Amino acid sequence: MATKPNNKDNVIKYSSLLVLVLQNTSLVLFMRYAMTGNRPKFLKAISVFFAEVFKFIASVILVCLQERSIKTGLAQIYDQFVHHWRDALKVLVPAVVYTIQNFLLYVAVENLPAATYMVTYQLKILTTAVFTVLVLGRKLSIQQWISLFFLFGGVAIVQYDQKMSNDREKAERLAAAMATAVPDLPTTPMPTIEDAFTKLMGSASEALNSTMPPVLTRTKREVHEQNSILEFFTQQILAGFIAVLVACCMSGFAGIYFEKILKGSSVSIWIRNIQLALPSIFFALLFAFVKDHNDIFADGGAPAAIWGRMLHGFDWAVWVTIAISAFGGLVVAVVIKFADNILKAFATSFAIVLNCILAYFLFNFRPTMFFVVGASFVIGAVFVYSIYPYRQQELQSKCFILILTFSQDFGIDVTEKWGLRQNLTQMTDYFALEKKSCLLKEAKKHSFPKE
Structure with missing residues (x-):
């Protein structure tokens, strides 16, 4: 039987959730700042690799601080990897699952429209709840299940509205650039109604005569080519949907499995982070070389050239973003240890809403009625989930x-x-x-x- 959490655990629980909200919000803001403007493009897969390296180094430092001795801390890490290697192998499962999940998300992004991908990926909220019940045996009240569906809907609406807002902003910038680039055209006199009608009828007759024969005499080959193109795009969208759905299931399973490992043993969460970070570093680097192979080897296969291409575009904003991302990995471990994955989903969802509100002041984000509805769903779901626990x-x-x-x-x-x-x-x-x-x-x- 699980022991009742004391006041200290509750303080850590809610403090870590608050820190996670702030971390997610700042991460998105810095990431947007690093990816906009006239800065050179950096490889995002390489940034994930460096984030795992930072998380590994920070976890080693935290173990030494916890043991109040560098020698004792390193000895404990060595003991966990050498004498308790079977226990350390348990953490290899979520590391492999997360790697496959990242690959599937890459496939989904390549085959789905961005708005569709962002909305569909929020299904990970529901898959996390399902695996919480199946793996951990935790029960949720009817009100909590309803709040999870509202959370999914709210986050999907907010993400969709944010994507549409970004598209509108890009279109306005493009229109403004074209307006400044095109010179003033000479003015022409307005034609009379009779001239306009005569010209319109002549154009319609000419278009009808020129377009009817090809339509009527279209060959079977042309019809087959059009059907093949339609079938190709249909298969692409289907592959994208399957990829994002499997990725959502993997995200839910990996999170719950890692939660079971953290709460099922007395091993320090920082050592668990080290055990998770080591294989993640290898898989992240492997994924980066597979995904961005052409960019990494653009200047040849020499180590100096490869290293230079890997760090191309890495300025202070990118390094700050990587540091915040690594810090988020540490905070997530604390949240999973003292709270759970569902509360983590609520915290990250609330951070999305908070990020949009801050973007209104920082990046000229204009919220619409869709955003108001989605944000209301998210905030309402947070309160309903906390007020109506399973009794x-x-x-x-x-x-x-x-x-x-x-x-x-x-x-x-x-x-x-x-x-x-x-x-x-x-x-x-x-x-x-x-x-x-x-x-x-x-x-x-x-x-x-x-x-």
């Missing part, structure tokens, strides 16, 4: 009282009621937990044999 004992006690009252109305004697009570106690084991509950005061009005 198994209270439900069982209420059912017990209801059965007793029902049996009394139908004239069942005390002995039968006592047998019913005894059976319920054996099946649910709630009676020992609810002896001091005020709900059993109603049941004590009946005469039962003493235990």
